[in-house]
Amino acid sequence: MNEDRIKGKWKQLTGTMKEKWGKLTDDDLRVAEGNAEYLAGKVQERYGLARDAAEEQVREFERSL
Template sequence: MNSDVIKGKWKQLNGRIKERWGNLTDDDVDVAEGHSEYLVGKLQERYGWSKEKAQEELRDFSGKL
């Protein structure tokens, strides 16, 4: 799913993201608004994951949309 599609569906995805990664704050998700690199950084910060692990998690999530 490309970033334009993600931005267009952000309000719908917002809840699913919070459901999947409960350690993210509302602000984390709101500020990310379709910017995958920001979201990857927040996943690293909140879960202590490597960049590669965070990217893998996000790819897995977006692949199921």
């Protein structure tokens, strides 16, 4: 799914993202609003991951859609 489609379905996807990354807050997801780089940064911060690992998790999530 490309980034434009993700942005268009962002509100529907936030529930799925909260299931996957329960430590993310509603505010985190609202601010991210389709920005994969920001989302990866928040995943990195909340879960104490290396940047590469967080980015890979976000890419895997995008591929799963």
